Amino acid sequence: MRKRKHRNQGDVELNLAAMLDMAFQLLTFFILTFKPAPVEGQVMLRMPPPQPVTNVNAGQNAGTNESNTDPAKGLNTLVITAISNPAGGLRQIAVGETTMGSVPALDRKLTEVFKSGAGFDQVIVQVDSRLHYDDLMQIIDVCTRQKLPSGEKLSKLSFVELPAGAG
């Protein structure tokens, strides 16, 4: 039998064992319910509403003709089209009139286009309304990795929705 410590009358001993037990219960609860937030990445984009495409790949740069008071005229536009299959997967991609069937082919084509020094006032991505976000992000990923003639990365895109089955 454990010897009790001699206590003076009036001393109060606090038994911490019960409190510690309760604290461990709480700690176990929080450890079991703790779910760390996944680390998410992001793609930063500037997305203005699309401007009317009135002059595709014309030689004139917007703003060089002082007599042109209509800002829509002379907009050099690169049009990328993404067509979906009925299940929402990517079926076909087109850069201007050139079609291709895969995202790596799109990457090669865009690299070739931007390396040629062509400047564009806007890049429009026409997307089939059924296309899933997953496949759209693959296309956006390729676009944002391209370098413009100025050396900056392409970060300004506009989206246009195509009706299902278009193209």
Add this chain to the structure above:
Amino acid sequence: MSSSMSHGSSAEPNLTPILDMVFQLITFFMLVINFKTASMDLDLKLPVIGSAQPVETQGEDLLVLNINSQGQLRVYGQLIPDMGAYIANESAASLIVARSNGAQIKAGDELPSTVVIRADKSTPFTMLNRVITKCQEHGFRKFALKAMNKEAEAL
């Protein structure tokens, strides 16, 4: 029954430091457990692209929109029935925040806030475009499209 043959002092562990450490741990888990995940709808499966990188957005005015595969908008776990009205309200709030930071912005100007879009990988573009178009109508131009840069490990 244990009996001590010696008459030396018995050792009783001092529980105070261990209790203090346990309370520290509890406090840590209580503070960490809710904050970051409150604005994220963790049911969404984000697309995976290798170039998506985490970006520190401390201090920026962000509008986080979670869009599920049915095109429903969720904010802080709540389903938003009227997306247009919600975005309009957020646009007005962003304008107030921008003006309070000294920016000379009129109604209808481009807002400096960033719209963070977290959409499920199977969300059709038409539903996503509805949200984007509504945001553009209310002056938002900066968007951050969330993605994972590798497949999330199954828990």
